[in-house]
Structures are given as C-alpha cells and as structure tokens.
Amino acid sequence: MRFINFINKLDKRWIYLVLALCIIIPFLFPIGFPMKTTAPVKSIYDFIEDSIPEGGVVLIGADYDPSTMAELHPMAKVIATHALSNNLRVLFVTLYPQGAGMAQDVIENVLREWNNSNPDNQKELGKDITLLAYVPGVSAVVLKMGEDIIETFNEDGYGNKLSDLEVMKEIKNYNDIDLMVELAGSAVVLTWLIYANGRYGLNVGIGTTAVSAAEYYSYLQSKQAIGMLGGLKGAAEYENLLSKKGVYWGRKDATVGMDAQSSAHIFFIILIVLGNIAYFVSKKQKGGR
Amino acid sequence: MALSSNFWIWIAAILTLAIYSFLYKDNPFYKFAEYLLVGISIGYGISVYWHNTIITKVFNPLVYDKNFLVLIPLLLGLLMFSRFFKNVAYLSRIPIAFVVGAGTGLSVPSSFEFLFKQVYATMPTKLDIGIIIIVIGVISTLIYFFFSLEHKGFVGRVSRVGITFIMVAFGAAFGYTIMARVSLFIGRIQFLLSDWLGIIK
Numbered sequence: 483m484r485f486i487n488f489i490n491k492l493d494k495r496w497i498y499l500v501l502a503l504c505i506i507i508p509f510l511f512p513i514g515f516p517m518k519t520t521a522p523v524k525s526i527y528d529f530i531e532d533s534i535p536e537g538g539v540v541l542i543g544a545d546y547d548p549s550t551m552a553e554l555h556p557m558a559k560v561i562a563t564h565a566l567s568n569n570l571r572v573l574f575v576t577l578y579p580q581g582a583g584m585a586q587d588v589i590e591n592v593l594r595e596w597n598n599s600n601p602d603n604q605k606e607l608g609k610d611i612t613l614l615a616y617v618p619g620v621s622a623v624v625l626k627m628g629e630d631i632i633e634t635f636n637e638d639g640y641g642n643k644l645s646d647l648e649v650m651k652e653i654k655n656y657n658d659i660d661l662m663v664e665l666a667g668s669a670v671v672l673t674w675l676i677y678a679n680g681r682y683g684l685n686v687g688i689g690t691t692a693v694s695a696a697e698y699y700s701y702l703q704s705k706q707a708i709g710m711l712g713g714l715k716g717a718a719e720y721e722n723l724l725s726k727k728g729v730y731w732g733r734k735d736a737t738v739g740m741d742a743q744s745s746a747h748i749f750f751i752i753l754i755v756l757g758n759i760a761y762f763v764s765k766k767q768k769g770g771r
Numbered sequence: 772m773a774l775s776s777n778f779w780i781w782i783a784a785i786l787t788l789a790i791y792s793f794l795y796k797d798n799p800f801y802k803f804a805e806y807l808l809v810g811i812s813i814g815y816g817i818s819v820y821w822h823n824t825i826i827t828k829v830f831n832p833l834v835y836d837k838n839f840l841v842l843i844p845l846l847l848g849l850l851m852f853s854r855f856f857k858n859v860a861y862l863s864r865i866p867i868a869f870v871v872g873a874g875t876g877l878s879v880p881s882s883f884e885f886l887f888k889q890v891y892a893t894m895p896t897k898l899d900i901g902i903i904i905i906v907i908g909v910i911s912t913l914i915y916f917f918f919s920l921e922h923k924g925f926v927g928r929v930s931r932v933g934i935t936f937i938m939v940a941f942g943a944a945f946g947y948t949i950m951a952r953v954s955l956f957i958g959r960i961q962f963l964l965s966d967w968l969g970i971i972k
Contacts, residue, residue, distance in 0.1 A: 498794045505953070505960050509971050547812075552958020553951065579819035580812065616823045625877060637827060676878070676885045692951035696943045703905070704892030706885070713947065714954040733965075733972065739957040746953040 489760040497753065504749045508741035515744040517737075522702055523719040525709030526687040529661055530564050538660040539653060540565040541573045543674065544588065544613075545666035547580035550691050554665045556717035556736040557689040558588040560724055561663050566596055566605050567729035570660070571649050574613040574639075575627075577620045577670055582639055585613045591732065599731040609648045613639030621673050628656050628682040656682040661708075667691035671698065675706050689716065714739055773969035784967040787959050908936040 530540065542561055546554045558574075565572045574585035589611055597604050605611065615637045617623050626634040631653055632644045644650050652658060662684050664674045671688055678684040685708050688698050692713025701707040711717055717736035724730035775781065789804035829845055832838040847869060853862040893909045895902050914926060915933030922930045964970045 495795060501956075502960075505957055506964070509960065509964055550955070552961075553954045579816045579823075582819060583815070615827065616819055617828070618820065618824055621874070621877060672885075676881045680881050680885045680888070692947040692954060693944075694947075696940070696947050700889065700892070704888050706888055713950050714957065715950070735958075735961065738971070739954065739961060742957050742960070743950065743953055746956075747949070750949055750953075 483763075486760050486763050489756055490764060501746060501749060504745040505742040508745050509738065512738075513741045513745070515741055517715070517718060517722065517740055519719045519723060520716075522710040522712070523716050524723070526561070526661075526663065526711065527564070527709075527720060527723045529685070529687070529708055530561070530568060530570070534565075534568065534570055534660040536569045537571065539571045539573060539658060541575055541659050541662040542585075543662065543664035543666065543670075544574050544576045544581040544585035545578050545664065545668065545670045546584055547578070548584075550667040551584065553691045553714050553717065554667065554689060555584065555588065556714070556721065557663075557665050557711050558585070559592055559732065559735070560717060560720040560730065561689070562588060562592045562611065563596065563730060563732075564720075564724055566592065566610060567724075567727070572611040573649065573653075573659075574611075576613070576616050577623060577673070579616055582613065582616045586639060589613060595732040607640070608638070608642060612642075612647060612649050614644070615639050620670065621677055624673050624677045625681070628678065628684075630655055656684045659684060661685045661687060663687040663689055665689040667694055675701055679706055687711075714743060775967050775969065780966050784963055787963060791959075907932065912936050 534540070540561065542558060544554075544558055562572050562574075574589065576582050576585055589607065593605055593607060593611065614631070614635045616639070617635055619626075623634060632650060635644055638644055638647060656678060662674060662678060664671050664686060667690060671690060671694070674684075674686050679686045686706070687709045688701070688707050689711040690698060690713075692715070695710065695712030695716075698707065698710055698712075702710055711720060714736050718734070718740045721730060721734045721737045725734070775784075786804045786807070789800040792798055793801040829841055832841045833845075847866040850862045850866050853859045893905055895906050911929050911933035913933070915922075915930040915937065917926075917930075920926050961971075965972065
C-alpha cells in the first residue's frame with residue numbers, strides 16, 4: 483500500500499527527470515534497438531527508385547515550422563537526397579510562410595553534403611533543386627499549380643524568375659511532376675490529396691508527424707496516397723534505406739534518436755501499467771470503505 | 772567535447788533551456804522565451820506576406836507590368852478593412868461572399884470525389900480478413916453514431932462493437948501522440964548534445 487500511495491502522490495517533476503535521462507543516456511551509450519522498414523515507407527522509396535525516369539521531378543511540400551521540425555526536417559532531407567541521387571529534379575513548395583525557412587535550410591544542407599561527398603557530380607541551386615516562392619491561398623495555389631506552375635509562383639524562393647531556371651525546364655503543370663511528397667503535421671495534407679490527387683491524378687506521398695499518422699492510414703488503404711513516412715521512425719527507416727544504397731552521408735538525425743525513442747516508450751509503458759494498478763487498487767480501497 | 776563557438780547556437784540553446792525550465796515551474800525565463808517565439812513568428816510571417824503578396828503579386832504587376840487587373844483583387848482585399856468602420860462595415864460582406872462562394876465551388880465537387888474514393892475503399896472486392904475487419908469497423912462505428920434508433924437489442928450490440936473499434940483507434944492515436952511528443956524532445960536534446968555541447972556527433 484505504501485507503494486500505491488507513493489505512486490499516487492509522486493511529484494510529476496520526477497517523471498520528467500527520469501524521462502530526460504531515458505532520452506539522454508541512449509545518445510551517450512547507444513543501445514542499437516532493431517528497426518525494420520515498414521511497407522508505407524518502402525513504397526515511397528521504391529517509387530522514387532523504380533518509377534521515375536532520370537530527369538523526372540519530385541515536388542516536396544514543406545508545410546511545417548520549427549515546432550515539428552524534429553520529425554519532418556529529416557524526412558525532407560532524405561527524400562531530397564534520394565531524388566538527387568537518381569538525378570531527379572527537386573522542387574520545394576510551401577503553403578505556409580514559415581515553411582520557406584525550413585525548405586531553404588534543407589536545400590542548403592542537402593546541397594552542401596551532396597557536393598562535399600560527390601566532387602564529380604555537383605548539384606546546383608536553380609539547376610537541380612529550388613524552392614518555389616511562398617504564395618498565399620493554400621487550396622487555390624494547389625489548384626492553380628494544376629494549370630500552370632510558373633504562372634502561379636513567378637519567382638523561386640530566392641527572387642529568381644522561374645522561367646529562367648533550368649530546374650523548371652519543360653515543367654508546365656502536374657502532368658510534368660512525377661511525385662509529390664507532402665510534409666506536414668496539419669490538415670494541409672488533405673488539400674493535396676483532395677485537389678492534386680483527386681482532380682489531377684498527381685501521385686502523392688505523405689510525410690507527417692506521428693500525431694497525425696494514424697489519421698492518414700485510411701488514405702493508404704484507399705490508394706489515394708502511395709506511401710507514408712510517419713514521425714521520426716518513418717524518417718529513420720528511410721535514412722537506413724538510403725544508407726544501404728550508399729547515398730546518405732550526413733548525420734542520421736532520425737536514426738540516432740530511435741534508441742532514445744524506444745527507451746522513452748518502455749518508460750511510458752511502465753508508467754501506464756503502474757498508473758493503472760494504482761488506480762484500480764485505490765478504487766478498490768475506496769469501494770471497500 | 773567541442774563547445775559551439777557559434778553565437779546563434781548559444782542563443783538557441785539558452786532559449787531551449789528557458790522553455791524547458793517551465794517543467795520545474797513557471798518562471799520569467801520561460802515567459803520571455805514564449806513571448807519572443809510568438810513575436811518573431813508573427814514578424815516573420817508579416818515580412819513574408821509583405822514581400823510575396825504585396826510586392827510580388829500587387830506592386831510589381833501594377834507598377835512594372837501595368838497589369839491593372841490586379842486592382843480588382845486589391846479592391847476586394849481593401850474592402851475587408853471596412854469592418855473597422857461601423858457605417859461602411861457592410862462592404863466587407865462582398866469579399867467574404869466572394870471567398871465563400873469561390874471556396875465552396877472549388878471544394879464541393881473535389882470533396883465528394885475524395886469521399887467516394889474512401890467509401891469505395893471499404894467495399895469488399897475480395898475475401899480478405901483485413902477488408903472484412905474494415906467493413907465491420909465502418910458499419911458498426913457508423914451505427915454507434917446513428918442516434919435515431921435507441922441503442923439496445925441488435926443495434927445496441929452492433930454499436931458496442933463500434934465503440935470497441937473507436938477505442939482501438941483512440942489507442943493508436945494516443946500511442947502515436949506519445950511518439951510525436953518524445954520525438955520533439957529528442958530533437959531538442961540532439962541539438963543540445965550535438966550542435967551546442969558537441970558531446971555527440
């Protein structure tokens with residue numbers, strides 16, 4: 483009974499402290515929990531690997547901000563790197579003002595790591611990759627892109643005229659885009675599924691925060707989305723696929739966090755079990771009185 | 772261990788610690804970091820809107836391309852501000868009506884098509900255990916939310932199956948939520964240990 487009372491009266495700050503230790507210790511002493519690749523992640527990887535011809539175009543939607551950067555930034559890096567490794571062109575697009583900064587950071591990082599590791603196959607901003615300028619309107623922007631992408635944005639995110647950029651060569655509308663991967667923790671994913679996939683038949687992949695992942699499984703089953711990266715684990719799985727292919731050189735932001743993630747989950751399972759035991763024992767005690 | 776010499780990494784690290792100090796108790800450092808985040812986010816948003824909307828979509832076409840058609844959306848946009856003046860506030864209904872009308876017109880057909888694809892995906896096109904579970908789940912959950920019949924007898928039993936499916940969905944969503952929140956914390960710890968303190972690569 484003393485243990486049950488201890489659980490019931492435990493200051494939650496001790497829980498925060500133990501949780502912090504559960505996360506910090508695996509970074510210092512990696513455990514190496516096993517991790518297997520799930521079908522929705524493999525599906526996006528395989529699509530980029532096998533279904534897009536050289537010179538094809540991958541559109542990446544960076545509709546997130548620093549609050550979900552930990553989960554979605556690694557996804558943007560791996561998909562952009564994978565596309566570049568297959569000599570595909572990469573266009574970033576954002577429907578939210580904060581997404582522009584996120585996309586620019588990814589482009590800068592990916593280009594730096596790629597060019598440092600591939601001196602014989604340098605990639606250039608404006609030739610292989612760019613960010614389309616932010617334009618307000620969300621669904622109106624997605625619909626207008628189906629008619630004319632250059633007319634929708636006019637400029638890239640760096641102030642250059644899109645019509646002058648080599649990366650935009652022979653790109654008119656969604657017919658010239660091979661795959662769109664939307665990275666967001668909000669309902670903007672649905673905008674792409676409803677308008678770009680529904681009306682124009684664009685192949686859409688989803689990269690989303692773990693909070694939203696459960697919600698989007700139904701779109702995989704209905705084949706409205708070709709695949710999904712759910713949370714940090716989805717990004718870690720993709721990093722491993724790229725490492726096996728030998729085309730990922732940067733820090734594996736998602737993979738290094740998976741030991742910490744597993745440790746935290748074990749801690750949460752223990753807390754849930756203890757909490758339930760304490761709840762039912764306390765309830766029985768009160769009922770007995 | 773190679774402590775960062777980048778001034779901005781130090782600022783980010785100090786602000787991260789200021790935010791997490793709230794876990795101990797509310798304090799001025801947390802408040803400062805919170806207000807700073809809100810202020811900078813709004814400031815950043817306004818600057819992006821200013822450049823990418825006012826300058827790129829209105830000023831440049833009007834001044835350099837002499838495209839006077841942009842005056843129409845500009846006027847509609849300006850009418851939104853009429854809400855601040857009581858005697859002409861009714862004028863704001865014009866752009867609102869335009870946005871609602873155009874938005875509804877655009878979304879209704881696509882949304883129906885989108886929904887039909889979801890409905891079609893629940894059709895049992897082949898005998899598969901997964902499809903059977905989906906069909907049972909969809910029907911029983913819909914019956915749980917059907918309030919025109921009293922939930923007793925057969926309907927009551929089916930709706931109890933429905934609530935079981937709903938609870939499983941909640942459980943999956945809760946598990947993913949924990950994963951998401953932990954991921955955000957991992958991102959910050961990784962930043963502190965790697966970019967700031969240089970303890971890990």
